[in-house]
Amino acid sequence: MTLLKAWQMPIILGMVLLLALFLPQMQLNLYVQMVLMYVGINIILTASLNLVNGYLGEFSVGHAAFMAIGAYASSILTVLILPRRWGPAEALRVVPLIGPELANGVYLVPAVLVGGAIAAVAGLVLAFPSFKTRGDYLAIVTLAFNMIVKSLLENSGDIGGLVARLIAPLSASLSADVLRLSDAVGGPRGLLGMSKLTSLFWVCLWVIVSLFAMRNFIFSNFGRGVVSIREDETAAGLVSVNTCQVKVLTFVISSFFAGVAGGLFAHVLQFINPRSFTILKSTDILVMVYLGGIGSLMGSILGAAVFTILLEVLREVIPLVGLSEVWRWVVGPLLLVTLMIFRPRGIMGLREFKGFLPKEEEVKPQAAPAPP
Amino acid sequence: MPQPVTTLVQQTLNALQVGSVYALIALGYTMVYGILTMINFAHGDIFMVSTYLGFFAAAWLLGLALNMPPLVIFLSTLLFAMVGTATLAVIIERVAYKPLRQAPRLSAVITALGVGIFLENFTLAVIGPEPRTIPPLFPLVNLNLSGVFVSTIQIVIIGVSVIVMIILDTIVRRTMTGMAMRAISFDKTIVPLMGVPVDRIISATFALGSAIAAVGGILYGMAYQLDPYMGIRIGWWAFISAVVGGIGNIRGAFVGGFILGFVEIFTPVFLPSSTYRDFVAFSLLLLLLVFRPTGILGRPIVQKV
Numbered sequence: 049m050t051l052l053k054a055w056q057m058p059i060i061l062g063m064v065l066l067l068a069l070f071l072p073q074m075q076l077n078l079y080v081q082m083v084l085m086y087v088g089i090n091i092i093l094t095a096s097l098n099l100v101n102g103y104l105g106e107f108s109v110g111h112a113a114f115m116a117i118g119a120y121a122s123s124i125l126t127v128l129i130l131p132r133r134w135g136p137a138e139a140l141r142v143v144p145l146i147g148p149e150l151a152n153g154v155y156l157v158p159a160v161l162v163g164g165a166i167a168a169v170a171g172l173v174l175a176f177p178s179f180k181t182r183g184d185y186l187a188i189v190t191l192a193f194n195m196i197v198k199s200l201l202e203n204s205g206d207i208g209g210l211v212a213r214l215i216a217p218l219s220a221s222l223s224a225d226v227l228r229l230s231d232a233v234g235g236p237r238g239l240l241g242m243s244k245l246t247s248l249f250w251v252c253l254w255v256i257v258s259l260f261a262m263r264n265f266i267f268s269n270f271g272r273g274v275v276s277i278r279e280d281e282t283a284a285g286l287v288s289v290n291t292c293q294v295k296v297l298t299f300v301i302s303s304f305f306a307g308v309a310g311g312l313f314a315h316v317l318q319f320i321n322p323r324s325f326t327i328l329k330s331t332d333i334l335v336m337v338y339l340g341g342i343g344s345l346m347g348s349i350l351g352a353a354v355f356t357i358l359l360e361v362l363r364e365v366i367p368l369v370g371l372s373e374v375w376r377w378v379v380g381p382l383l384l385v386t387l388m389i390f391r392p393r394g395i396m397g398l399r400e401f402k403g404f405l406p407k408e409e410e411v412k413p414q415a416a417p418a419p420p
Numbered sequence: 421m422p423q424p425v426t427t428l429v430q431q432t433l434n435a436l437q438v439g440s441v442y443a444l445i446a447l448g449y450t451m452v453y454g455i456l457t458m459i460n461f462a463h464g465d466i467f468m469v470s471t472y473l474g475f476f477a478a479a480w481l482l483g484l485a486l487n488m489p490p491l492v493i494f495l496s497t498l499l500f501a502m503v504g505t506a507t508l509a510v511i512i513e514r515v516a517y518k519p520l521r522q523a524p525r526l527s528a529v530i531t532a533l534g535v536g537i538f539l540e541n542f543t544l545a546v547i548g549p550e551p552r553t554i555p556p557l558f559p560l561v562n563l564n565l566s567g568v569f570v571s572t573i574q575i576v577i578i579g580v581s582v583i584v585m586i587i588l589d590t591i592v593r594r595t596m597t598g599m600a601m602r603a604i605s606f607d608k609t610i611v612p613l614m615g616v617p618v619d620r621i622i623s624a625t626f627a628l629g630s631a632i633a634a635v636g637g638i639l640y641g642m643a644y645q646l647d648p649y650m651g652i653r654i655g656w657w658a659f660i661s662a663v664v665g666g667i668g669n670i671r672g673a674f675v676g677g678f679i680l681g682f683v684e685i686f687t688p689v690f691l692p693s694s695t696y697r698d699f700v701a702f703s704l705l706l707l708l709l710v711f712r713p714t715g716i717l718g719r720p721i722v723q724k725v
Contacts, residue, residue, distance in 0.1 A: 107526055177710045184459060185713060188663050192702035192709075195656075199699035206692060327656070331533050338530040377541035384534040385516055392523030 057403050061256050068252035069149065081248055083360050085316050088251035089309045090352035092258045094336040095345055096305035101334070102342030103266055104298050105278030107187040110194030111306050111333045114167040116201065116325035118307025119314035120239060122163030126155050126315070127241045128232055136243075149249050156245040160254070160311035167307025168300050175299040179292060194327050201322040204233040238321025239314075246315040254312060258305050259404075263345055265301060267406050274298050278343075335384055338394050345404050347396030354395070358383070426567035431685050437574045437643070439681020440581035444636030445658035446665070446673035447588060448629030454605040454668035455625050458517070458525065461532040464655015465539035466509055466630050470637035471646045472543060474501040475554050482555055494557040501638050502631040509630035510623050518619070536651070544648040554641035577639045584635055585674050588628070592670060597624055605668065657684070660705050666718025675716055 071081070093115065100108045134155075178189040200207065208230020216223040233239055265271050273294040276284035285291050314320045332355070340351020362376040391397070445467050452460040477500040481493050516535050520528040563570045592598035600621045603611045612618050640654075661680045665672025680701060687697040708715070 101526070107529070177706075184457075184667075185709065187459070188660075189706060189709060191656075192660075192705045195698045195702040196706070199696065199702070202695055203693075203699070328652075331537070334530060334533065338527065342524070342526075372545065374541055374545040378538060378545055381534040381538040381541070385531050385538065388523075388527050388531045388534065389516065389519045392520050392527040 068248040085251045087353050087356045088255045089313050092309040093333050094352040095348035096302045097337050098348045099302040103274050108190045109187050110190030112325040112329035113194040113197040114303040114306035115310035118163035118167040118310030119320050121166040122159035122311030123239050123242050123314045125159045152245040163311035164304040164307035168304035171300045171303025175296040179295045198322045202236050204230050205235040240319045242318045246312050341394030341396035343398045344396035346401035350395050429568045435682040435685035437577050439678035440577050441636045441640045442658045442661045442680045443674045443677025445633050446661035446677045448633045449659050449662040450673040451629045458528050462536040464651035465536040467633040467637050468651030470501050470505040470634035471641040473504040474638040478554050490558045501634040505634035506627035506631045509626040513626040551645040551647045666715030669717045672717035
């Protein structure tokens, strides 16, 4: 019995993965598959923002910028760089022994990892100036960062041209590469030509890996530092938590997973443009975090799932009442505001699902103090 | 005058015009932040609603064809929009923000975001996406001052903003309500014990800030087009203005508004296109925050342990 209990989570997760692998083969409606994939991507986004906004207690509002960096970096890898070395992604699918799912992974896994890594570097660069002070400072810095990233992507043609002209005397081939890159990024048009590498299986796998990594981070020794900063930064510093290091590292990890989600997103939609990563996207992620509840991984899962599915359900329901599509965005925010008023801490709010807690964290019913 | 000089003067005038609108909206952000330390993200959309209120009031008054003098029409449109917007803001504050005053501080910010998205899309759903302009409420004349074109609307926008700023500064510095506002922003726990009606003062702050945004809205609506999503961009820019000037500081919001106005107008002058203006404005903001985190006129907050 105890053995079953100890393996409860791995068994459930394994079943979820198997289901994700076989559902598409059982002719599951493509639209439903799509929505499920978005739910998964949103879970990664929400949980990663929850690290900063929920566990660390800071207020970051530009999460879509890191998502954009991950999406663009991974797409550049799969569109421009990898096919030149390994051939087109589709060619791998016919290789015997590895099914089409795993063949996709040959491209998807490195692309997503690189996307995450580049987003993490951007997070590191941004984190150093922004954690000088506390409070709404980070909110403004991340907001500005989101706008800057979007603006740079929109003007990528001009910027690429300028860089190419500057380095042309040094290396003509590099200059041509820069031009090709800025042409592919495509400014306001966006980047296209990715093949559909993300499937339900890969999204599920990444969700599980990300949540597992974040959960281990939060319950590690380091993670206790994170939570202690939320409760009282001064006191945390006094008990020798290296507050600056903890804040920067948490922010970097959060950016990494946002980049991962961006990479997956780009390969579901097969088309990204700067307008997908505006401050409105960041707002969506924030809403999911606070809807699900801060400081809770289960809350992130619920928040992302409820928000994504609710908007899709409203898409179906609202035309039935005889109203136009716009009312979806009237009813949605209204529900959010109502929820915040009656449950200011969101659905889970600082509570955690028992299955996610490590064994040491479980509250034992008869915790009698041991005699000294 | 030689060509470069007229261009410079012309663009400065345009920058002052845009900057005045930003400044008027930034005042609302900064006042609410000063008193509640809450970023009221719905403020840009409250500004948008005010322009629509002004549009309908002006269209109705002109449709009556009573041959009222233009000044009367202008002032009554302004008054209607100010009262309507202030009422809306107080209702939002009472319904959506007040229950969250004891909740985690960021819950209220999320609620504000939700209210903002609601206002945008509700306006879109009810009024529709067509761009509109407030009909001219006074004769629009372009004066040619030796090569520099000055429109009456520019003079009105800049003049009215300066007057509003002076009135607000007087209210905050010289009246009992203003004193109570400053007291609450100084210390929220002790001040209620001195008999200051905190809830009423907070509502007054919201009403005042939104009424000023409505003034900006009417002036903006006569010079530019209205659409339901316009509050997003203008709201963010006004918010940056407030931060650049030092959030919580009323004079700072005014200074910040004009700085952002200059950024908006002078970016296309020096860079290939106006699509860079977000980039320039936000890079400026980042640089400023690195060297002066409290903004131009803000005072550093001393954290007591």
